[in-house]
Each structure stands twice: as C-alpha cells, then as structure tokens.
Amino acid sequence: MTDEVLRISSPVGLIAAGGVMPFAVADSLIARGIDPVVFALKGACDPQAVARFRHHWISVGQVGRAMKLFRSENCRDLVFIGTLVRPALSEIRLDWTTIRVLGRVWAAFRGGDDHLLSGIGRILEQDGFRMVGIKDVAPDLLMPEGCVTRTAPDDNAAADIARGRDVLRALSPFDIGQAAIVIEGHVVAVEDIEGTDGLLARVARLRGEGRIRAKAPRGVLVKAPKSGQDLRFDLPTIGPRTVEGAVKAGLAGIAIVAGHTIVVEPQPMIEAADAAGLFVTGLPA
Secondary structure (H helix, E strand, O other): OHHHHHOOOOOOEEEOEEEEEEHHHHHHHHHHHOOOOEEOOOOOOOOOHHHOOOOOEEEOOOOHHHHHHHHOOOOOOEEOEEEOOOOHHHHHOHHHHHHHHHHHHHHHHOOHHHHHHHHHHHHHOOOOEEEHHHHHHOOHHOOOOEOOOOOOHHHHHHHHHHHHHHHHHHHHHHHHOOEEEEEOEEEEEOOOOOOHHHHHHHHHHHHHOOOOOOOOOOEEEEEEEOOOOOOOOOEEOOOHHHHHHHOOOOOOOOEEEEEEEOOOOOHHHHHHHHHHOOEEEEEEO
C-alpha cells in the first residue's frame, strides 16, 4: 500500500461509467472503511448495480452540477472509472460552468481518450478537487507481477511478449491503443477504437478466414499503458471476457503490466484461463 493510499480522504467520489469496475472499486473502498459516493454517468453506468450505493446521476458536460454534487457530498478525492464511449460534442449537455471552460473542454476532446480524461481532470483540480487513481484507492484490484495461472509462457511466448511491448512503446505517442497481438514474432493486430474485445474478435475472424496460418494456441495478447500516460486515468483492464476472447482468437496467453492493469473478477479469470490452458502473466513495469 502506497503513502498516497493512506492519505485518501473519505468519502471518495467515483465518477462511474460502464462495466463492473466502478462497483468493484466501491466494494474495495468499503472493505477498507472508506465511504464511496458514486456519480453515475447517464447512458453508461448500470442503474441496477449502482442502486446499492449512495449515488447521484450526472450527464457528460454538466461540470457545474457535478462540482456542486461533489461538494455537497464532501468528496475532495475523485476517481474516473469504467468504460465510456466518447460522446460527440453535439451530445453533451452543457451547463453554465461548462460553457465558462468550453475552450479547455474543446482542447481535451481534440486528443485521445487519455488526453480527454486528463484534460477534464485538470479542470476539476483547478477548482480544488484532487484526481486519484485505482493505484491510490483500490490497489488490490491491480495485476501482481508474475504468472497467476498454472500454464506459464514458454520461450516463444516470451519473445512475442517482448515484441509486443516494443510495438506498444512505439505507438504510445499516437494514443492509438493499449494492446497488441503478436504471433510467432509477427504483429498481427493492434488495438483501435473497438477496444480489446474487438481486437480479439478481429484476430479470431482472421484465423477463421485462414489469414493467420500459425496453429492454435500460438501468440500473445500484450497490454500496457501508454508511455507517459497519466496512470490515474484509463488503465488497461482484463477479466474473464478477455480470457474468453483470447481462447477464441487461438492465443497461448495474455501478458499485462503489473501494477498498472486493472483485473476484473480475478478468480473467475484465473479459473477460465486454467481451464483453457492459457497463461496470464504480470510483466515488470
């Protein structure tokens, strides 16, 4: 546990988008005696899952309303968490505070997802809030270093992992994605706007079409945050669905950076990987 974790103030505000991660973080905070307040993004956050937590609904673009709610709940520390499809500017409901900082909002929208989140985070920090990350509030949800499955990567897989990390470092300045698939030294696909699930589905389709000749299981899904990325925002995530996609894509395993990757439902993920003979390993940062 880091010093930053010890300084986290209660309650913590969770700006929650889609998926199960906002609720896993909320449960982790509760287990450590810290109260979460969920600020659920309309159109993204699960209304049934959020019902068991203290919560408020906000829309993307309602910066002023959000700030008032953060202050009313005494939430100094805030976390962005969950999956969010980037809205078009025409879909954003602007309030007066958003209009006042519209230039900065527009500048944030012109970059990639990490640039967008860090830009919005800077706007909130300029008004006295503190943006923190999963590493600060729920370190137990991060991938540990080393192999967590019965199957471990062999020499061929280790070479594919090294190639994948090289590719992701090279792509980092362009803010394209956080994952690549390497099979027998060949980079067959990189993550794009479809995300990791779409990446794995694409490789499964290429195998089905005979475009990938290597016999299954071969190849590795490599995931890593972008170089220079603000690690409070948009960390890579894996879980049971990632394993399912890797199996369908005919891969031998998954390699992710330890301490910088969120693991959703770790035990079911490990059980699914072991059942399929797939490895999941945490790489040194």
